Amino acid sequence: MTAVVAEHDDHHDHHDHGPEKGVLRWIFTTNHKDIGTLYLVFGLIMFFVGGAMALVIRSELFEPGLQFVDPNFFNSMTTMHALVMVFGAVMPAFVGLANWMIPMMIGAPDMALPRMNNMSFWMLVAGVLLLASTLFMEGGAPSGGWTFYPPLVFQNGKSFPFAIFSVHLLGISSIMGAINVIATIFNMRAPGMTLMKMPLFVWTWLITAFLLIAIMPVFAGAVTMLLTDKFFDTSFFDAAGGGDPVLYQHIFWFFGHPEVYVMILPTFGVASTIIPVFARKPLFGYASMVYATGAIAFLSFIVWAHHMFTVGMPVAGELYFMYATMLIAIPTGVKVFNWTATMWKGSMTFETPMLFSIAFVVLFTMGGFTGLMMAVAPVDFQYHDTYFIVAHFHYTLVPASIFILMAAGYFWLPKWTGNMYNEKIGRLHFWLSAVSVNILFFPQHFLGLAGMPRRIPDYAIQFADWNMVSSIGAFIYGFSQLLFVYIVIDTIRGGTGEKVSDEVWEDASKHSLEWTLPSPVPYHTFTTPPERIPTEHF
Amino acid sequence: MSTHDSYYIPHKAVWPVLATGGLMMTLAGFANHLNGSSIGPGMMLTGFVIFLVMLGLWFALQSTESESGMYNHGVGISYRMGMMWFIFSEVMFFAVFFGALWYTRNLSVTWLGETGLPSGPGRSTHDALWPAFQAVWPTNGPGKVGGDFEPMGAFGLPFLNTLLLLSSGVTCTWAHHGLLAKNRDQLIKGLIATVGLGFLFVAFQATEYYEAYHEMGLTLGSGIYGSTFFMLTGFHGFHVCVGAIILSVVLFRSWKGHFTPENHFAFEAAAWYWHFVDVVWLGLFVFVYMM
Numbered sequence: 042m043t044a045v046v047a048e049h050d051d052h053h054d055h056h057d058h059g060p061e062k063g064v065l066r067w068i069f070t071t072n073h074k075d076i077g078t079l080y081l082v083f084g085l086i087m088f089f090v091g092g093a094m095a096l097v098i099r100s101e102l103f104e105p106g107l108q109f110v111d112p113n114f115f116n117s118m119t120t121m122h123a124l125v126m127v128f129g130a131v132m133p134a135f136v137g138l139a140n141w142m143i144p145m146m147i148g149a150p151d152m153a154l155p156r157m158n159n160m161s162f163w164m165l166v167a168g169v170l171l172l173a174s175t176l177f178m179e180g181g182a183p184s185g186g187w188t189f190y191p192p193l194v195f196q197n198g199k200s201f202p203f204a205i206f207s208v209h210l211l212g213i214s215s216i217m218g219a220i221n222v223i224a225t226i227f228n229m230r231a232p233g234m235t236l237m238k239m240p241l242f243v244w245t246w247l248i249t250a251f252l253l254i255a256i257m258p259v260f261a262g263a264v265t266m267l268l269t270d271k272f273f274d275t276s277f278f279d280a281a282g283g284g285d286p287v288l289y290q291h292i293f294w295f296f297g298h299p300e301v302y303v304m305i306l307p308t309f310g311v312a313s314t315i316i317p318v319f320a321r322k323p324l325f326g327y328a329s330m331v332y333a334t335g336a337i338a339f340l341s342f343i344v345w346a347h348h349m350f351t352v353g354m355p356v357a358g359e360l361y362f363m364y365a366t367m368l369i370a371i372p373t374g375v376k377v378f379n380w381t382a383t384m385w386k387g388s389m390t391f392e393t394p395m396l397f398s399i400a401f402v403v404l405f406t407m408g409g410f411t412g413l414m415m416a417v418a419p420v421d422f423q424y425h426d427t428y429f430i431v432a433h434f435h436y437t438l439v440p441a442s443i444f445i446l447m448a449a450g451y452f453w454l455p456k457w458t459g460n461m462y463n464e465k466i467g468r469l470h471f472w473l474s475a476v477s478v479n480i481l482f483f484p485q486h487f488l489g490l491a492g493m494p495r496r497i498p499d500y501a502i503q504f505a506d507w508n509m510v511s512s513i514g515a516f517i518y519g520f521s522q523l524l525f526v527y528i529v530i531d532t533i534r535g536g537t538g539e540k541v542s543d544e545v546w547e548d549a550s551k552h553s554l555e556w557t558l559p560s561p562v563p564y565h566t567f568t569t570p571p572e573r574i575p576t577e578h579f
Numbered sequence: 580m581s582t583h584d585s586y587y588i589p590h591k592a593v594w595p596v597l598a599t600g601g602l603m604m605t606l607a608g609f610a611n612h613l614n615g616s617s618i619g620p621g622m623m624l625t626g627f628v629i630f631l632v633m634l635g636l637w638f639a640l641q642s643t644e645s646e647s648g649m650y651n652h653g654v655g656i657s658y659r660m661g662m663m664w665f666i667f668s669e670v671m672f673f674a675v676f677f678g679a680l681w682y683t684r685n686l687s688v689t690w691l692g693e694t695g696l697p698s699g700p701g702r703s704t705h706d707a708l709w710p711a712f713q714a715v716w717p718t719n720g721p722g723k724v725g726g727d728f729e730p731m732g733a734f735g736l737p738f739l740n741t742l743l744l745l746s747s748g749v750t751c752t753w754a755h756h757g758l759l760a761k762n763r764d765q766l767i768k769g770l771i772a773t774v775g776l777g778f779l780f781v782a783f784q785a786t787e788y789y790e791a792y793h794e795m796g797l798t799l800g801s802g803i804y805g806s807t808f809f810m811l812t813g814f815h816g817f818h819v820c821v822g823a824i825i826l827s828v829v830l831f832r833s834w835k836g837h838f839t840p841e842n843h844f845a846f847e848a849a850a851w852y853w854h855f856v857d858v859v860w861l862g863l864f865v866f867v868y869m870m
Contacts, residue, residue, distance in 0.1 A: 061591070069591045151588045153657035156637070160595030167603035171610075202610035210603065216668050224660040228653060229586070258668045262675030269810065272613050274725070274800030277679055280704065281722025283803030285687035292675055353700060 059564045071155035072564065073140045074457075079162050080137030081450075085526070087129030087169065088443075092519050094122040099515035101498050102508050115498035116184035121176070123187035127304065128211045129169050131438065134446050135307040136161075136218050139246045142453070143222065145555040145562070146240045148231025148571040153224035161217040168210030175200035175207075186496065188293055189264060191278040191286050195271050202272070205264045212257040219253035222246055231554075231570035237331070238574055240553045241324065244331050245310030248338045252299045252306070255342070260296040263289060287352055294345035302341045305437060306334060308405075308445040309376055312398050314553065315452050316380055318546050319395035320387030326379040333372035333379075340369045350421045359418045366416035370409070377406050392546075393467035397448035400475045401441055408436030411486070426496075429489025435482045439518075444474070447525060454529065455545045459561030460536035462528050470528065473521035480514030551575055586653045587644070594637035601629030638828070642845070646837060655844050662848040666855050669818070673859055676814065680807040680866060688803065689714045691721055719802025729795040731808060733868035736787045740780050741864050744819075747776035748857045751826075751850050758833070759840045766838075770830040773853065777823035784816045811867055815859055822856045825849045 060066050060075065070076060097118045101109050110118070140158065144151055152158045175182040180198015183189070194201070226239070226247045239247075267289070269275040276282020278289045309330075317324045324330065346354060346362040354362075380402050389395070411433040415421050424430060447470075455461050484507035489495075493504045500508065541560050543550070550556035553575055558566050604626025612619025644650065650658075690701025692714025705712065709721035717730040731737065754769025756762075788809075791797040799809045829849045832838065838846050 068596055069593055071589050071592045150586060154661055155589055156592040156595050157661070159592045160599055163596045163599040164602075167599050171603065171607060174607075199614045202613045203607070206606035206610055210606065216665075220661050220664045220668075223664055224657045227660060228656050254664055254668045255671050258672035259675050262672050266675075266679065266810070268613075269799070269806070274798070275806035275810065276720060276724050276800075276802045277683075277806055279720070279722075279724070280687070280691060280708075281720050282724035282806070283688050283691065283718050283720030284683055284806070285690075288679060288682050288687060291682065292678065355700065 069159070071151075071159050073144050073152045073155070073158065074562070074564065076152075076158050076162055077137045077139075077141030080133045080140060080165075083162075083166065084130050084134030084137055084446075085529075087125055087133070088522070089526075090173075091122050091125035091130055092522065094118045094125065096515060096519050098122065099512040102500070103512040104509065105500055105502050105505050107499055110498070112498045113181060113184055116186075116496060117176075117182040119496050120183045120185065120187050121172075124172060124183075125169075126438075127187070127300070128165075128172075131304045131442050131446070132215065133165055135246075135249075135304070135442075138242075138307065138311070138446075138449055138453075139218075139222055141457070142555060143225055143243055143246060144229065145558065145566055146243050146553055147226065147229060147234050148554050148567045148574075149225060149229035150565065150568050151229075152221050153229050154221045157217050158221050161214050161221065164210050164214035164217065168207045168214060171203050171210060172207040175203050178203070188290075188297065189267060190293070191267060191270065191289050194267060202268065205268045208264045209261055212261040215253045215257045219250035219257075222250040223254075226250075231567065231574070233574045237328065238576065240310075241313035241327070241330055241334075242307070242310035245306045245313075245334050248334050249303050249306045252303050252338055252341065256296045256299045256303075259292060260300075263292040263296065266292075287349070290349050290352060291346065294348045295342070297348065298345045299338070299341040301434070301437070302337060304442050306338065308401070308442045309334065311445045311449045311452075312380060312401055313376075315394050315398045315448055316383050316402075318452075318549050318552055319392060319398075320384045320389050321548065322383055322387045323552075324379070325382035325385075326375070329375055330379055333375040336372040337369060340365065340372070344369065347416055347418075347421075350418045351425045363416055363418040367413065370413050373409055377402060377409075392451070393462075393464060393471055394448040394452035396468065396471045396475075397444045397451070400471070401444045401448070404436060404440035404444070404475075404478070408433060408438075408441060411436065424489060426494055427489035428485040428493045428495055431495050432482050432485035432489060435485070439482065440475070440478050444478075447471075447474070450525065450529065452546075453555075454532050455536075455541040456555060456558075456560055456562060458533050458536070459541060460532050460534075461539045461541050462532040462536050464537075466524055466528055466531075470521060470524040473524070474518060477514045477517035477521060481511055481518050482514070484508075484511045484514075585651060587649045587651070594633045594640065598630055598633035598637065601626050601631075601633055605630055642832065642837065645842070645844075650842075650844075655842070658844050659847065662851060666851060669855065673811075673814070673862075676807065676811050677862065677866065680811065683803045683807065684716050688716065688718055688720075717804035719804055723802070725798055725801035725805055726796060728797040728801045728805065730804065731787070731791060731795070731797060731868060733864065736783050737864060737868045740783050740787075741860065743776050743780045743783070744857050744860050747773045747780070748854055750776065751853050755846065755850055758838055758843055758846060761840060763833075763836075766833050767830065770826060770833055774823055774826045774830055777819055777826065777853075781816060781819055781823070784812065784819075808867060811863055815856070815863055818856050818859070822849070822853050825852060 060070075060072070067075060067079060070079075097110060098115065101107075101115055140152065143149075178199040180200060183194070183197050183200050183204045185193040185197060189204070197204070226243060230239070266275065266277040270278050276284045278284050278286045280286070313324055313330055344362060344366045346358060347366045350359060350362070384399075391399075411429070415424050415430065415433060451462060451467055488504055488507050488511075491504065493500055543558065543560050544556045545560060546556070554567075554571055555562070557571065557573075557575075605623050606626075608619050608622030608624070608626055610619075612623060687701075690699065691705060691709065692712050693699045693701040693705045696702065712721035719725050719728060750769045750772040754766050754773065757765025757769055797805055797808070799805055801808075826849050829846050832845060837843075
């Protein structure tokens with residue numbers, strides 16, 4: 042918890058200089074804001090890459106029969122869409138926010154380990170490049186699903202080892218990023234910033250970082266076994282040698298379930314940061330929010346086999362995983378009620394970040410409820426691998442994680458750039474997204490309950506109507522996201538022309554430290570620690 | 580305030596991105612090699628050399644900066660946390676392979692030999708595919724994958740290796756005490772002994788592997804026993820090599836007089852890593868060799 046920052050170059054010292062000029066600034070940067078920007082821009086680009094893949098899927102499913110792509114390419118698209126969105130878009134975008142906001146929220150001069158921060162970003166790029174290169178290989182990109190289940194995954198062509206090594210690089214990137222977050226939060230807080238005074242975004246990221254360090258090595262180990270099974274004669278997942286393909290599923294979901302919380306916990310953190318500002322009230326139940334986040338993180342490690350109810354498990358296992366999974370509804374419910382109670386009797390205004398946040402509370406709750414439905418083992422036998430699960434996790438990711446990432450963009454862009462975004466276009470973006478996301482995903486519940494399997498390029502004609510509706514929603518949703526790109530570029534280049542105050546939002550500086558800094562934020566902040574710690578969130 | 584009281588923030592990092600490029604090239608080369616492409620090995624080697632050189636330059640820079648007093652107490656704490664949580668991630672990596680050993684040994688092999696309840700998890704597989712298979716450990720599975728083999732006993736080289744690693748843990752701590760007591764002679768002797776014991780361990784393990792492959796018929800392809808045996812001990816052996824190399828660098832820096840009783844993060848990090856490798860070995864000795 043040291044106070045003052047010293048600045049050094051390799052050769053000479055000079056104090057308080059701004060960024061370097063040219064492209065090398067971005068390649069060699071160790072500045073948390075630069076690296077945050079790199080992550081966010083990378084995440085946004087990947088959001089559109091993954092989105093384009095989603096539109097290929099929805100085009101093919103617009104009508105029954107094979108329209109545009111061959112089935113193997115279709116399967117590549119479902120696999121790559123998932124991998125790109127999870128590892129290329131959502132996770133990097135939240136790491137970008139962590140880089141930008143955590144040092145500013147806890148009054149630190151930078152992240153604790155700046156050089157490793159740089160490496161962490163470039164490892165991500167390296168991993169995604171390896172993954173993307175598979176699109177152009179003999180046999181196409183991986184097409185066995187993002188879960189890489191053996192023995193199906195072994196049927197991939199030349200892409201197989203590239204996908205495995207891509208996972209290794211992405212894992213290294215995440216672990217380094219997570220270690221950095223932990224060291225920053227534990228070691229770099231300004232004097233007076235006790236753990237229970239940290240903004241909730243910082244808390245959720247701290248817990249997320251622990252999840253990442255615990256699970257990414259597990260995924261790396263699992264795919265390493267895949268690699269040796271295919272190329273080095275091992276029998277981990279081969280019953281003839283005494284192994285078991287189900288072993289892979291256990292290991293994968295031991296990683297995979299906490300992994301989905303890696304994407305949702307920072308979402309909770311941002312929502313808990315935005316809602317109090319626009320409700321003009323302190324966050325309701327700050328401490329319970331912290332404990333609920335911890336509880337969710339703990340539970341995430343002991344529920345993994347609810348992804349495997351139909352794979353074959355002793356009944357005792359089915360029952361245990363069913364009840365354990367249902368327990369998650371309790372801390373999650375605490376959070377939803379706390380957000381609602383924060384808004385209760387608040388002097389609410391509905392700027393774009395708040396609109397996205399409220400939509401998140403409502404639509405995420407719906408995604409949570411369908412999750413509860415599928416936790417019931419006997420009914421899961423009906424839902425498993427249908428469009429119902431597709432609808433469920435897209436409700437927890439698109440109108441939740443993605444909406445909150447958009448909200449974060451609108452919320453902090455004025456702080457970052459010093460310019461105000463165009464509120465009218467922002468609201469248009471929100472309403473188009475909020476309506477179309479429901480046209481896109483709600484009908485998939487019906488399709489799933491009626492029995493339409495996921496990951497198929499063609500389907501029986503009784504599913505035709507709702508698929509068409511869903512595809513129309515997908516195109517509206519996809520293209521309306523271009524408005525966000527327009528707004529980001531427009532805001533960086535001056536926005537509405539109105540210069541924002543340091544606080545940007547009314548009384549925001551009561552909630553969190555970043556609003557006490559000038560807008561736009563200087564290249565180096567809190568080189569001396571802040572004198573006052575905001576305590577509004579109690 | 581003097582620089583001494585402040586948290587050092589470097590401004591530009593050249594080596595991390597280049598090291599990343601090297602690692603990516605290594606892995607892309609390895610993938611190409613596995614796909615049967617002839618450019619694979621060359622690409623892999625070039626990438627790996629780049630990776631190592633860049634890491635070397637990076638660590639050299641860190642060492643120079645540390646020697647010029649740029650790191651204060653706070654920086655030291657960040658580094659220690661970084662190392663601690665890195666080791667935790669390594670623990671999780673080994674946990675996967677221990678988990679696979681536990682699962683196959685206690686569950687999947689048992690199920691494949693299932694003769695109990697008709698509704699037992701593996702009963703149908705057992706009856707339909709391998710009715711003659713009986714669950715025993717060690718096994719190379721009902722398909723006798725890899726042919727007949729002799730399992731590795733615990734009380735030959737492996738027991739010797741246990742003694743080696745345990746004593747290397749003692750010498751490492753002895754060196755640390757020397758460092759704290761400003762006894763340079765003890766520090767350097769302790770480190771030489773630790774590094775020596777580490778490499779001796781690796782040499783013994785190499786001998787053990789040689790015997791397994793050439794005399795016992797035990798290979799990576801010997802079903803689930805061979806898979807778990809070689810992957811667990813192999814990854815551990817790799818970590819011993821890395822640990823011994825790190826300790827060699829620490830030895831070199833000790834010889835140059837870099838460390839003081841107050842400021843010796845590199846030594847501590849290496850020692851932690853070494854003890855971690857030690858503990859993993861004890862797990863291996865019990866669960867892989869003895870049981």
